[in-house]
Ligand SMILES: *[C@@H]1O[C@H](CO)[C@@H](O)[C@H](O)[C@H]1NC(C)=O
């Protein structure tokens with residue numbers, strides 16, 4: 001089931017972060033729907049990130065494009081993404097990595113194009129003796145995130161025999177989709193260019209490929225490369241994330257042995273502190289000096305295919321579903337006036353024009369204004385209408401806003417935000433008006449009616 005377009009940025013719970021354009025290209029090609037073709041969801045003030053929004057499978061997805069590689073870039077991108085998309089529960093870091101030839105947990109030798117899914121991240125840097133470990137913690141990152149226990153449990157399930165088969169089948173299907181797009185160049189580059197030299201054999205000449213400079217060191221024996229058809233396999237394990245590219249076979253093997261690492265990359269450590277995350281990385285080289293771009297596009301494609309396959313196993317959160325709607329709110333500062341009489345013609349017009357069916361939110365929310373000189377009873381008519389409406393449809397939230405001045409307007413929005421306990425409302429830095437607007441625009445928000453009382457002009461409604 002495809003999700004509907006969220007009303008605002010608050011409707012996104014999954015982010016995908018890509019360091020390179022070719023990585024983002026592969027992910028974008030697997031979107032089922034795009035949401036930003038007509039207009040984008042905008043972003044928080046000061047957020048320099050570029051985003052693509054759309055859906056993959058049952059999930060709405062925001063894809064954040066990084067301006068460059070490395071931990072520092074990743075940290076900046078993730079923290080801005082969190083401000084603009086505060087409801088993100090899971091970030092996938094999708095792209096390419098350098099693999100380590102070890103027999104991984106599933107006893108399958110790693111070859112180029114295989115996918116590594118992180119069970120944890122180890123931060124390493126040259127010159128530092130003790131790498132830091134970031135294991136999937138059981139604690140909540142904060143009140144918005146779902147526990148990482150959920151990530152761990154799903155990864156454990158996927159490592160099982162049956163899920164692994166299901167996952168592999170899905171990956172191959174998605175990869176075939178990508179291979180239909182000629183300009184993605186996602187074909188398997190061929191087993192003869194998957195060369196793993198002995199760790200101590202250094203590349204002969206920088207700036208040239210192994211073929212050009214005739215690298216002729218001892219190759220490691222590779223049984224998987226002898227197979228007729230090589231399909232990408234998934235490996236679960238620790239990924240080392242460093243500020244610099246790992247380029248030396250001997251150091252690679254030493255760190256890998258000490259820490260039990262199966263891949264090297266440069267971004268995950270930067271995202272880790274901000275979001276619960278999983279790195280899904282296609283192996284495009286062996287983290288040694290014989291680097292080549294030849295495998296980049298294929299590895300980016302296998303990683304993107306795996307990310308899409310993974311998302312089929314990840315359940316959309318319950319808040320997505322309208323049955324979990326919060327109780328309706330009634331934020332009205334005046335009591336009902338049972339003695340009110342007359343004005344039945346105007347009241348009837350209100351009932352007819354606004355309708356009392358359950359309204360769907362969105363651009364077509366009906367609006368209506370009651371105007372007239374002060375003291376003619378506009379407030380009383382509005383009150384009469386809302387108490388009647390509440391009587392016939394208790395599921396509607398009714399929100400009263402004093403609109404006589406900017407201060408009172410803001411004060412009313414604060415009461416509304418407080419009533420809903422909108423995340424971030426008590427942060428003095430947050431834009432209260434935008435926060436409430438985005439909250440009410442959520443697709444899963446219960447129906448609501450807002451009354452702007454005592455407004456003498458429309459200049460106070462920049463957000464309507
Ligand atoms: C971000 O990436 C670009 C391009 O790779 C690089 O030049 C720049 O130094 C990076 N920024 C930081 C803060 O590391």
Ligand SMILES: *[C@@H]1O[C@H](CO)[C@@H](O)[C@H](O)[C@H]1NC(C)=O
Pocket residue numbers: 191192222225226227228229
């Ligand atoms: C590549 O695959 C072919 C058959 O599919 C096999 O004969 C050949 O030995 C393989 N090459 C390597 C380097 O394993």
Ligand SMILES: *[C@@H]1O[C@H](CO)[C@@H](O)[C@H](O)[C@H]1NC(C)=O
Pocket residue numbers: 402404454456
């Ligand atoms: C309506 O607004 C005017 C100022 O524009 C103010 O004097 C008056 O008290 C307000 N009435 C209510 C009921 O808030």
